[in-house]
Amino acid sequence: MTATAAHETTGTSPAQDAPVPPPRTAARRRRRLRSATGLAVRYALLTAVLVLTVGPFLWQLSTSLKGAGENVFGYPPQLLPENPTLQHYGGVMETVPVLRYATNSLVVALGCAVTNCLFGSMAGYALARMRFPGRRIVFGVFLATIIIPFESIMVSEFLIVRSLGLGDTLLGVMVPLAVTGLSVLLLRNAFRGLPAEIEEAAVLDGAGEWQRFWHIALPSVRGTLSVVAIFSFVFAWDDFLWPLIVLSDPGNYTLTVGIQYLSGTFTNDQRVIAAGTMMAVIPLLALFFCLQRYFFRGVGEGAVKG
Template identity: 60%
Template structure:
């Protein structure tokens, strides 16, 4: 009798398939990390190194931090960074508190007009930000918040997408948790703080990361609201580098890295909570 051929399972892969996967992962890694490494390398190269050679070198011949020092001496980059940090902090706190409260209300509470509110939230996601930017500016100006950091942070203080993400996370919790808490005499606030929040920390970390990145990288809205150069955020203030150092890409790369590093720090700090929440699932067991 001929020997039966082994049947491959769904989770088994051949060496050729495994090699192809690794090659694709390496390609994606190069496309993602490559520009960052090139900017970092350019920012560390000294004035004597030619960055326009036919065969460019990724490793600087004589690494130096002088480009960063020159950027800080010429442009008030640390003041701009502090302004961006203020805007990002307001945005993160607003989304953390507001999106959590709104998402919990839409997911776990029953009130008149709840479906209408949910429909309005979904409708706002259809409109691009450029459509509402004029009305946002008129609103901010009427509140007396034009040319202020609070006016920059206010439109993004509660993102509708973040509200829907938190609603989805709260909906994933079993209804028996709420029922048991109500039987024990817990009010709405206690159910949110002691039962719901500990089980959605992964989604909350995602909202914090996305809110910080969105506020830190925003360029168009701060450019419209702010007129005082002392209140510029980092993305707006770094545009001076394109005019001041247009012939020196080393300094432009150094300014870009200064703006990029806080994002790496925030993501590196919170990513473990995100992956931990994904591994544990919606409910701790």
């Protein structure tokens, strides 16, 4: 019996027996709705974080460029100045020796970046690649220094610096920041990610511990070294409390301490104060934008490995 005859006998048609594609189910629609809702929430959170982080900087930048007749505290805030001017930056230069203070900050920041890379890499290599009694205890001590508030130890640090004869000097500002627990932790993780076979091959070739560190291990963690250098530079440049405690001679002030003079001299002119703030922040932004490629590569190098 042919297919046509069979359909005539049963009273059905070929079209009725064909499989019908399933309709879009409610579960699939719910999944798509949840995905769209999650994407919207993520973008909303990113936007909120962007406003909280970038908003104050943009407001300060706008205030530093506003003319004398523009309202600084108006609501809603006006980010675009009507008559932009740079005269407030000139006012900062006339009030405080910005170049001298910036030079002092540069000396301290570069010194801290170099010492953190040097001493931090030595300590990180010893904790990651060398075996000695008490290694875990030493590493725990380094970790503890990260969570200890500076305010709880600043008096003892000041007494130590003063007893060393380094009070009111830039070197005294640098000493407590010469190496930090964060630098040691980042470099330790980076050194732990190095293949053991490379070091074993160097041992067979007769390389000593210092040669393995200097010629093999250190060049392999250049990305993490750049991260440590950036962190150390930014923290030392931006530090205010410790230089304020150590330094008493205005000629030795760093930029962040020297800028405080603006609040006393121009109490009612927030435009000049904002201009001084921008002069302290803009070098950090320029540094980060120039080295951001090494920064992100080094963050991945120190975080994924080890």
